[in-house]
Every structure is written in structure tokens, then in C-alpha cells.
Amino acid sequence: MDIFSLIGIILALVALVGGSILKGAGLSSLWSSAAFVIVILGTVAAIMVHTPPAVFKRAASIVMWVFRPPTSERAELVARIVEWSNIARKQGLLGLEPLVNDQNDPFLKKGLQMLVDGLEPEAIRHMLEIDLSGQEHEDLAAAKVFEAMGVYAPTLGIIGAVFGLIAVMKNLADPSKLGHGIAAAFTATIYGIASANLFFLPMASKLKSVINGRSREREMIIEGLIAIAQGENPRNIESKLAGFLH
Template identity: 75%
Template sequence: MDIFSVVGLLLAIASLIGGSMLKGAGLAALWSPAAFVIVIVGTVAAILLHTPPSVFGRAMRISPWTLKPPVSDRQALIAQMLEWSNVSRRQGLLGLESHVESQGDPFLRKGLQMLVDGLEPEAIRHMLEIELHGEEHQDLAAAKVFEGMGIYAPTLGIVGAVLGLIAVMQNLADPSKLGHGIAAAFTATIYGIASANLLFLPMAAKLKSLIGRRSGERELVIEGLIAIAQGENPRNIEARLAGFLH
């Protein structure tokens, strides 16, 4: 669990609720079914129109990364590469065959299988880099779904405010409804701006950061497998991969 993301989410909620109470508006001012429908449902509608189904599905699958990022341990990855290097030096590349099925990461399993199959180092690099770039492209497109929601939500908040003010103008003859109507109109603006800047855009930025970190780990794996394929000394491999720890 990413404690920073959890604290950030809780502080975002607290800032809205606390700000509303300190300003004297109260909690009731933050609830408006009409604003919810216009801004939140409207934002989802816009992003569904904007995004291919496969990209939207991928975005929903990686969204939990914001609170629970994929496990990242580059030191353990380097140790794994060194272990495989030692096995290959003692038993040859075929000695790694028993390690293939035990790999839970499809990328690692695919790379190790190429190593066992005796592919040339440059062929391994080329194929794994294609895999890496394809995976990275899919994940970045998925992260941009939340970026798009962060762009649409404030605009729809303005739409909600305008619609609310239109309703107010239709009731000018009844002054008792004016104050409540204007307050309700601006609730849509709060929904739009707050959801964009406290949820959607931070989520997109966090996911992009995690995707970049994951790609860095994939590059570490590629370099390690290439070094093993080239028969490098484990000490040289360790020195070669140490740069990925920074």
C-alpha cells in the first residue's frame, strides 16, 4: 500500500469537507445530485466516447496501482540475474530451463525462455524491446484516460453552473429560491475542479511515474539477460546493472 497516496486522498477529502465547514457552507452544500450527474456522469460519458474499449479497460485495471503499486525491488532483480549467470556458467544456458516456469512475470519468463532457446543476444534485445515498448505504450495510453477526465471535468463543471444559473433565472420572481439556486449552481463547478485537481490529474501523473519505473526495471532485465547470453562474468554483470539502482 502506498501510504503517500492514501494520505493524499484523505487530505483531499478533508480539505473539501473542512473548507466547506470553515466557510460556513456546511456539508449539505457539497451534495448535489444534479451536479453529480452533469459533472461525474458526464465526464465518464465523454471519456467513453474519447477512448477505445481496450484502452479504457486497461485504465480500469491499472487504476489500483495508485494506492497499491506493483512490487518493485531492483536489488532483488539484480540478485536474480546474478544467480542465473552463475547457473549458466556452471551448467550452460540449458541449466536455466528449470527456472522458466517458476517465473510469475510474463516478461521475465519470455526473456529467460529466449535465453534457454539459445537466441543471439541482439535478437533477444530486439524482441524484448518491442515487448517493452508495446507494453509501455498501452500503459501510457491507459494513464491518459485519467488525464482526459481531468480535462473534461472542469469544463463540465462550468456547464453545470450555467445550467444551474439558467434555472435560477427562471425563478427570479421568487426571491426565496435565488440564494439556494445560485449555491447549487456553483456546486457543479466545485465538483469539476476538485475532481480534476484532487483525483483525476494526480492519478494520471502517479500512474505515469509508476509506468516509467516499471519500464526501467524491464530495461534492467534486458541488460541482465543480454549479459548472461554474452557469457559475461557475474561481477561485471553486477557492475553493469548497478547503474539501474540510482
């Protein structure tokens, strides 16, 4: 669990609610069904037009990475790769074959299988880098969905405010409705700006950080497997991979 993200979301809500109370606007000013429909549903509608279905589904599947990123035990992974290099030096690459099906990570499993199959180091690197690039591209496209939502939401907030002001203009003959109407108009602006800057854009940045970390880990796997294929000394492999731990 990423405690920082959870605390950030809680503080964002506290800032909105607390700010509204401290400014004298009250809690009721933060709720408007019309603003919700225009800004939130409008943003979702815009992003569905903006995004291919596959990317939208991937974005929905990785959104929880903001709070619960994929586990990464790089030190343990380095130790495992060094252990494989020791096995390969003593028993040959075929000695790693019983370990292939024990790997839960498809990327790691594929790389280890290619190592056992005796592929040339450059062939292993080429194929794994294609997989890495493809997965990274897919995940970054999904993260950009939330970035785009952070762009659309403020604009739709302005549209909501304009609609509210139109309603106010229609009731100029009744001064008792003007104050409430203007307040409701600006609620849509709050929805748009707050959702973009407190939720959508920070979520996109956090997801990009997680994706970059996963890519870095896969780069480490590639370098470790290539070093084993080239028959490097296990101590040298450990020293090389140690740079990925920082």
C-alpha cells in the same frame, strides 16, 4: 500499499469538507444530485466516447496501482540475474532451463526462455524491446484516460453552473429562491475543478510514474539477460545492473 497516495486522498477530502465548514457553507452545500449527474456521469460518458474499449478496460484494471503499485524488488532481481550468470558460466545456458517455469513474470519468463534457446543477444534485445514498448504504450494510454477526465470535468462543471444560473433566471420573480439557486449552480463548478485537480490529474501522474518504474525494471532485465548471453563476468553484470537500483 502506497501510503502517500492514501494520505493524499484523505487530505483532499478533508480539505473539501473542512474548507466548506470553515467558510460557513456547511456540508449540505457539497452535495447536489444534479451536479453529480452533470459532472461525474458526464465525465464518464465523455471518456467512454473519447477512449477505445480496450484502453478503457486497461485503465479500470490499473487504477488500483495508485494505491497498490506492482511490487518491485529490484535488488532481489539483480541477485537472481547474477545467480543465473553463475549457473550459465558453470553449466552453460541450458543449465537455466529448469528455472524457466519458476518465473511468475511473463516478460522475465520469455526472456529467460529465449536465452535457453540460444538466440543471438541482438535478437533477444530486439524482441524484448518490442514487448516493452508495446506494454508501455498500452499502459500510458490507460493512464491518459484519467488525464483526459481531468480535462473534461472542469468544463462540465461550468456547464452545470450555467444550467443552475438558467434555473435562477427563471425564478427571478421569487427572491427567496435566488440564493439557494446560485449556491447550487456553483456546486457543479466545485465538483468539476475539485475532481480534476484533487483526483483525476494526480492519479494520472502517479500512474505514469509507476509505469515508468516498471519500464525501467524491464530495461534492467533486458540488459541482464543480454550480458548473460554474451558471457560477461557475473561481477561485471552485478556492477552494470547496480545503476538501475538508484
